[in-house]
Amino acid sequence: xxxxxxxxxxxxxxxxxxxxxxxxxxxxxxxxxxxxxxxxxxxxxxxxxxxxxxxxxxxxxxxxxxxxxxxxxxxxxxxxxxxxxxxxxxxxxxxxxxxxxxxxxxxxxxxxxxxxxxxxxxxxxxxxxxxxxxxxxxxxxxxxxxxxxxxxxxxxxxxxxxxxxxxxxxxxxxxxxxxxxxxxxxxxxxxxxxxxxxxxxxxxxxxxxxxxxxxxxxxxxxxxxxxxxxxxxxxxxxxxxxxxxxxxxxxxxxx
Amino acid sequence: xxxxxxxxxxxxxxxxxxxxxxxxxxxxxxxxxxxxxxxxxxxxxxxxxxxxxxxxxxxxxxxxxxxxxxxxxxxxxxxxxxxxxxxxxxxxxxxxxxxxxxxxxxxxxxxxxxxxxxxxxxxxxxxxxxxxxxxxxxxxxxxxxxxxxxxxxxxxxxxxxxxxxxxxxxxxxxxxxxxxxxxxxxxxxxxxxxxxxxxxxxxxxxxxxxxxxxxxxxxxxxxxxxxxxxxxxxxxxxxxxxxxxxxxxxxxxxxxxxxxxxxxxxxxxxxxxxxxxxxxx
Amino acid sequence: xxxxxxxxxxxxxxxxxxxxxxxxxxxxxxxxxxxxxxxxxxxxxxxxxxxxxxxxxxxxxxxxxxxxxxxxxxxxxxxxxxxxxxxxxxxxxxxxxxxxxxxxxxxxxxxxxxxxxxxxxxxxxxxxxxxxxxxxxxxxxxxxxxxxxxxxxxxxxxxxxxxxxxxxxxxxxxxxxxxxxxxxxxxxxxxxxxxxxxxxxxxxxxxxxxxxxxxxxxxxxxxxxxxxxxxxxxxxxxxxxxxxxxxxxxxxxxxxxxxxxxxxxxxxxxxxxxxxxxxxxxxxxxxxxxxxxxxxxxxxxxxxxxxxxxxxxxxxxxxxxxxxxxxxxxxxxxxxxxxxxxxxxxx
Numbered sequence: 001x002x003x004x005x006x007x008x009x010x011x012x013x014x015x016x017x018x019x020x021x022x023x024x025x026x027x028x029x030x031x032x033x034x035x036x037x038x039x040x041x042x043x044x045x046x047x048x049x050x051x052x053x054x055x056x057x058x059x060x061x062x063x064x065x066x067x068x069x070x071x072x073x074x075x076x077x078x079x080x081x082x083x084x085x086x087x088x089x090x091x092x093x094x095x096x097x098x099x100x101x102x103x104x105x106x107x108x109x110x111x112x113x114x115x116x117x118x119x120x121x122x123x124x125x126x127x128x129x130x131x132x133x134x135x136x137x138x139x140x141x142x143x144x145x146x147x148x149x150x151x152x153x154x155x156x157x158x159x160x161x162x163x164x165x166x167x168x169x170x171x172x173x174x175x176x177x178x179x180x181x182x183x184x185x186x187x188x189x190x191x192x193x194x195x196x197x198x199x200x201x202x203x204x205x206x207x208x209x210x211x212x213x214x215x216x217x218x219x220x221x222x223x224x225x226x227x228x229x230x231x232x233x234x235x236x237x238x239x240x241x242x243x244x245x246x247x248x249x250x251x252x253x254x255x
Numbered sequence: 256x257x258x259x260x261x262x263x264x265x266x267x268x269x270x271x272x273x274x275x276x277x278x279x280x281x282x283x284x285x286x287x288x289x290x291x292x293x294x295x296x297x298x299x300x301x302x303x304x305x306x307x308x309x310x311x312x313x314x315x316x317x318x319x320x321x322x323x324x325x326x327x328x329x330x331x332x333x334x335x336x337x338x339x340x341x342x343x344x345x346x347x348x349x350x351x352x353x354x355x356x357x358x359x360x361x362x363x364x365x366x367x368x369x370x371x372x373x374x375x376x377x378x379x380x381x382x383x384x385x386x387x388x389x390x391x392x393x394x395x396x397x398x399x400x401x402x403x404x405x406x407x408x409x410x411x412x413x414x415x416x417x418x419x420x421x422x423x424x425x426x427x428x429x430x431x432x433x434x435x436x437x438x439x440x441x442x443x444x445x446x447x448x449x450x451x452x453x454x455x456x457x458x459x460x461x462x463x464x465x466x467x468x469x470x471x472x473x474x475x476x477x478x479x480x481x482x483x484x485x486x487x488x489x490x491x492x493x494x495x496x497x498x499x500x501x502x503x504x505x506x507x508x509x510x511x512x513x514x515x516x517x518x519x520x521x522x523x524x525x526x527x528x529x530x531x532x533x534x535x536x
Numbered sequence: 537x538x539x540x541x542x543x544x545x546x547x548x549x550x551x552x553x554x555x556x557x558x559x560x561x562x563x564x565x566x567x568x569x570x571x572x573x574x575x576x577x578x579x580x581x582x583x584x585x586x587x588x589x590x591x592x593x594x595x596x597x598x599x600x601x602x603x604x605x606x607x608x609x610x611x612x613x614x615x616x617x618x619x620x621x622x623x624x625x626x627x628x629x630x631x632x633x634x635x636x637x638x639x640x641x642x643x644x645x646x647x648x649x650x651x652x653x654x655x656x657x658x659x660x661x662x663x664x665x666x667x668x669x670x671x672x673x674x675x676x677x678x679x680x681x682x683x684x685x686x687x688x689x690x691x692x693x694x695x696x697x698x699x700x701x702x703x704x705x706x707x708x709x710x711x712x713x714x715x716x717x718x719x720x721x722x723x724x725x726x727x728x729x730x731x732x733x734x735x736x737x738x739x740x741x742x743x744x745x746x747x748x749x750x751x752x753x754x755x756x757x758x759x760x761x762x763x764x765x766x767x768x769x770x771x772x773x774x775x776x777x778x779x780x781x782x783x784x785x786x787x788x789x790x791x792x793x794x795x796x797x798x799x800x801x802x803x804x805x806x807x808x809x810x811x812x813x814x815x816x817x818x819x820x821x822x823x824x825x826x827x828x829x830x831x832x833x834x835x836x837x838x839x840x841x842x843x844x845x846x847x848x849x850x851x852x853x854x855x856x857x858x859x860x861x862x863x864x865x866x867x868x869x870x871x872x873x874x875x876x877x878x879x880x881x882x883x
Contacts, residue, residue, distance in 0.1 A: 005344045012341045013360065016419065019375035020364045022385055026378065032772040035752045036383050053572060080270035087263025099270055102278050103469075104524055106476020108493050109513045113281030116288055116506060119603040136277050139270060168262070197369045200478055200493075204500075208562070208587040216370045218590055220483070222567050222825040223768045224747040232371030239366035247359060295867060296598065296625070313875060315882040322882075377745065381752035401692070403754055404739035486739030487698055489882055501592050502874060504599030 020236065027229035034226040045230035055231060058215035062196055065127055065211055069134035070142075070191035074184060076135070077142030082176060085150040086158070096147075103140040110136055111201040118205070125207040133201040138191040145190070149183035189246065196239075288510035298506060306511035316495060320515060323491040326406065327475040330413040331467050337414065338421035339463070345422070346429040358426055362419045369416075373483040376412045377403055380484075404486025412480045417470045424469075428462030429455075464530035471523050476516060492516050559584045561803055563611035564597055566590065566790060567825035568661070569811075574819040578810045584803065594618040601627045606797030610804040616648050616789035617701075617864035619657045628656040629796040634808055638834040642856040648864075649791055657793030660811055661820055663828035664859055665702030666785035668761025668778040670750060679757070682710040682783045686733045686759055694737045695749050697760025700877035704730065705786040705862040706760060715786065715860045720869060723876055730880045733759060740881055743826070750776055760786075764826035767846050780855055787859040789831075814838055821847060 026034035030042035049055055080099060084092055102110060114133050118125065154176055161175045162168075177184065199213040206214060212235070219228055289307075291300045310316045345357045364372070379385050380402040387399040402408055432455065440450040478493040485491070490498070492512055499509040524531070559582075563569065567590045575586050591597045594615055601609060602625065614622055622628045636644045636658055649657045667685045669676075673693070678684040686694055696703055705715045707729035713722050738755050739745065743765065749755045751769055758765060762785075766776045792811055794804040810816045817830035818838035829847055836849060848855070865873055 005340075005348045008340055009344050009349075009357075012337070012418075016361060016364055016415065018385065019372055019379050019415065020367055022379045023367065023371065023375040033751050033769065034378060035381065035748070036385075036388065054570065076270040076273055079266045083263045083266025087259050087266065088257075089260060089263045089267065095267060095271065098279075099274055102274065104472055104520060105278075105282075106472060106493075106516060106520065108476045108478060108496065109285070109517060110278065110281075112496070112500075112509060112513050113285040114277060116510065117281045117284050119600075120284075122603075122605065124604075124608070132277055135273065139273065143270065193366070197366075199370055208589055213368060213370050216368060217479075218567060218570070220370065220374060220744050221592075221742060222744075224744050224751060225768070228371060228374055232368055232375065235371070236364075236367040240363060243359075243363070243366060247355075296602070313879070315875070315878040318882050374744075377748055378752075381748060382754040383752045399753075401738060401754065403752075404695075404741065404745060404749065482742075483745070486741065486745070487881060488737075488740055490878065495878070498874075498878065501596045502594075503871070504595040506599075 023229050024233045024236070026226055027233040029226045029229070032226070033224060034229050035224075045226045046234070049227055049230045049234065052227075055212075055215055055219075058210055058212045061127055061209050062212040065131045065134060065202070066192045066195040069131040069195050070138060070188050072131075073135045073138035073142045073191050074146075074188045077139055077144075077187060078146050078177075078180075078184060080143050081147035081150055082172065085147060086155070099143050100140045102136050103144075107137060107198065107200050111204040114201075115204045125205050127206060127209050127211070129205040130202045130211060133205050134191075134195040134198060137198070137201070138194060141194070142187040142191055145187040146180060146183050149180055154179045285510045285513060288507055289514045291507045291510075293503075293505050293507050296504065306508045307515075309508065310511060310515065315490065316512070319490050319492050319495045319512075320519070322489045323475055323493075323516075324519065326409060326413070326481070326491065327471055330410055330417060330474050331470045333410070334414050334417035334421050334470055335463060335467050338418045338466075339425055341418070342422045342425035342429055346426055354430075358423070361422050365416075365419050370479055370483075372416070373412050373480050376408065376415070376484055380408050380411065403484065404488070406485065406489065408484040408486070409481045412484045413474055413477070416480075417474065421463075421466045421470065424462055424466035425459065428459045432458055461530045464527045468523065468527050468531060472520055475519065559800070559803070560587055561585070561610050561800060561807060562587045562589075562608065563613070563807070564589050564591060564600065564609055564795075565611070565613040568820060568823040568828070569613060571819070571823035571825065574816070574823050577815075577819075578807060581810075582803065582806065586807070594621065598622065598625055598627065601625070601795065607799045609795045610798040610800055611792065611807055612795050613660070613790055613792050614657065616645060616657075616659055616662075616791045617861060619649050619791050619793070620651055620864075622793070623651045623656050626796055628793045629798065629801065630654050631656055631658065631793050631805070631808065633805065634658050634812060636812075636831075638814070639831050640829075640833050640852065640856065643789055643829075643831045645789060645791075645861075648789075648861075649793075657791035658808065658812055659789050659831040660792045660817070661828045661831060662787060662789040663764050664762040664778075664780060664785050664787055664855065665697065665699075665706065665760045665862065666762050666778060666780050666859075668746075668750065668758040668766045668776065670753070670756040670775055671777050672775040673753070673756040676779070679779050680781050682706065682781050685757060685781060686736055688736060690757055691736045692738050693756045694733070695739045695741045695746050695755040695758045696733060696737045697746060697758060697765075698740050698742045699760065700874055701865075702786045702788060702862045703733075703760045704873055704877065705860070707733065708863065709783050709785065709860065715863045718863045718865065718869070720872060723872060727876050727880065730876070731883065734880050734883060763847060764828050767827040770846060780858055784858045784860060786862040787856070788828075788862055818843075 025038065027045060028041040029039060031039040084096060089095065111133055118129055157179060158171050158175050161171045197213060199217065202211040203214050203217065216231060290302050291298050292303050292305050341361065345354055349357045382399045386402060390396045391399065436454050437450055440454045476493055478497055481491045482494055496509045496512045499505040561584055563586060565588050570588050570590060579586055597614065598621065612622065612628065632655065643659045643662050645659050649655055649659065667679050669679050674690065704726055707726045708715055708718050708722065710729055711725050739749060741749060746758045746761065746765060747769060750758060751773060762778050766778050769776045792808050794801060794808060798804050811820060812832055814832055814834040815838055817832040817835035821828060821830040821835060821839065822843055827847060829852065836844065
């Protein structure tokens with residue numbers, strides 16, 4: 001009986017790592033197909049993808065859209081959270097509901113709605129329109145996370161600062177933002193993760209320059225190849241490195 | 256309007272305007288689009304229910320709604336049932352100093368590309384893939400079984416993703432519980448199961464429901480996983496929407512399908528509204 | 537933390553303006569045109585940047601073009617059978633001065649590429665939707681007839697290619713209906729064949745899913761497959777092959793033309809000329825996304841013997857004689873065919 005939880009833990013980890021393991025293993029496939037048998041380690045597919053101009057451009061585009069849209073989402077989310085938590089507004093429950101609402105809507109619907117409006121108003125599709133879509137889906141999360149962490153503790157510090165003669169902008173910049181830094185960082189990080197990996201909105205709302213998931217989707221349509229494994233493994237490696245660095249930094253600071 | 260209120264509006268306005276312009280307006284236009292019709296590739300605006308009627312008439316359309324619902328409900332239930340024990344074990348069995356590491360390990364594959372992850376499952380579940388080979392090696396099956404390109408494959412791909420997501424949210428809920436509740440229940444003579452059933456479960460229910468609702472929303476609207484793994488032998492609503500967009504450019508019908516999808520999510524929302532804490536994620 | 541994104545945004549704005557200085561050509565294409573080996577020689581020769589957007593399905597492309605401003609797009613690659621739809625919608629500009637002299641005569645398809653005697657596009661690449669199979673697992677003799685290729689004998693070992701037109705074309709051919717004459721009355725017969733096919737199929741698959749299924753032994757037959765499906769697999773698994781059965785099969789062809797309203801008509805025409813030149817044709821035929829026969833027979837001089845063998849260069853006269861273009865339904869019939877297709881998938 002005592003071993004049962006551990007057996008479950010191991011089984012769960014096997015399940016969670018099964019696709020990742022297969023993905024990484026066959027990214028080193030020497031042959032031309034990412035299916036058994038494994039023909040021995042080779043780095044040829046990694047060489048091929050790092051030499052692929054489109055793929056590397058898409059990688060850069062994804063980074064840009066993720067950072068840009070998350071930045072906007074976090075700024076807007078923070079301002080709204082501050083406004084709602086520190087000022088008396090009529091219908092504040094309704095405003096909160098409206099800001100959270102996109103969270104309850106599928107990405108496909110957000111993308112489809114924007115596609116219909118943008119194409120009919122003559123706004124051309126680009127990385128910017130994809131970024132706009134990503135702000136729509138990330139704003140509710142950023143708002144919710146930051147709003148939830150706005151407590152009485154910061155309010156006292158803000159009041160003290162104001163009593164000492166600080167203007168509202170100063171209070172926000174010098175007191176509220178630093179005190180909420182963990183929540184703001186968390187919101188930013190979550191936004192970046194979601195935007196980085198988002199497919200359908202980027203697929204519907206981009207034109208020539210596409211993000212990585214869209215480029216991978218095109219690759220996926222163009223034929224079975226270990227290239228897909230290599231690009232997937234590479235993304236995993238890079239993301240995991242970033243996650244681990246953040247984890248270590250935050251973890252160290254806490255302890 | 257007091258000065259304080261005016262300033263408050265100033266802070267809220269950017270986010271509010273963004274949401275209005277890029278979420279509410281598109282949504283309303285999409286609603287209007289669902290009432291338009293397509294005539295010789297031209298969208299004719301109007302107040303027609305033809306698209307919704309078509310949905311009721313054409314079997315492949317309403318069947319897509321059923322398929323989507325069946326898959327999404329299965330995925331939600333299975334994911335919660337699998338994730339809860341995992342979160343529990345990490346929260347209460349794994350020693351404190353290893354908990355963060357265990358949790359991180361449990362969600363790390365979250366950072367492989369979403370599209371690639373579905374593709375990876377295709378390879379794992381293939382006839383000569385890892386799963387079939389393992390099952391044959393340990394003698395559970397004599398012949399490889401068809402796993403890829405089935406509903407089972409779609410569900411597996413989804414469950415993999417959502418188990419990670421739910422483990423994180425449920426874990427966060429479990430560790431917030433004061434150990435005193437468990438101790439008190441034990442002191443009053445409850446056994447482990449009773450403690451769970453009458454104390455822990457009710458206390459973590461809002462967290463579970465919120466996670467399950469997000470699972471429902473993300474799952475029912477997803478195109479990638481069923482498209483890559485499902486073998487197209489049955490289509491979900493997002494797949495049918497993409498067919499309307501890609502092959503026919505039938506925006507009105509696609510919009511009507513999206514509105515139906517939205518209706519289902521709203522019903523799910525109302526069903527679990529009691530426990531939902533969306534602004535407290 | 538806040539400065540970095542701002543900086544990045546600024547730098548993109550800057551690079552965006554820098555890129556605008558160079559002349560650009562915007563092309564709406566199929567995925568085989570995105571291969572740098574095909575595009576870069578043209579970019580260098582004309583000092584131009586070619587922006588490419590892939591699309592799936594003529595409907596999507598026409599909608600996109602309808603909603604664009606004139607001048608947004610310069611070149612369009614489109615299904616050969618749909619050229620007339622694009623012309624009707626006023627999307628293609630007349631195309632003159634592009635020679636088809638060296639083309640395989642069967643694929644010039646003047647009747648498809650012109651409307652009222654005015655040429656709007658030229659064929660650039662073609663191939664077949666037929667039967668791909670694993671020669672080690674099925675009896676190759678069975679693959680020589682559509683009647684046996686998807687019969688009950690191979691239940692659960694078949695995948696159907698996920699595009700309604702060629703597969704329904706094959707179903708029509710199996711029933712003795714010429715693809716050019718498919719009408720609303722034939723839907724019942726085609727639906728019956730499709731239903732039988734679906735009953736024996738394990739999946740309905742896109743390109744990668746079909747290739748994975750073939751390569752891993754998930755299925756042994758792909759209905760609607762062809763050289764474009766198995767050419768990339770043949771190197772590792774030579775047992776994966778394709779054939780054109782006795783009844784014949786469906787031929788696909790893609791055309792290229794200049795978009796009406798382009799601000800760079802000459803450059804756009806140069807691009808079309810490059811694509812149908814022997815060198816461009818050889819690169820297009822063996823492009824990374826999928827292989828297919830070049831329309832220009834002179835491309836043969838730029839292809840290696842191995843490449844020609846994979847394309848089955850020498851069999852073309854026979855194949856061309858025995859295959860029919862895939863169905864080109866009008867708008868109403870198209871909707872009916874799609875509905876029937878989706879209905880059958882979901883059964």
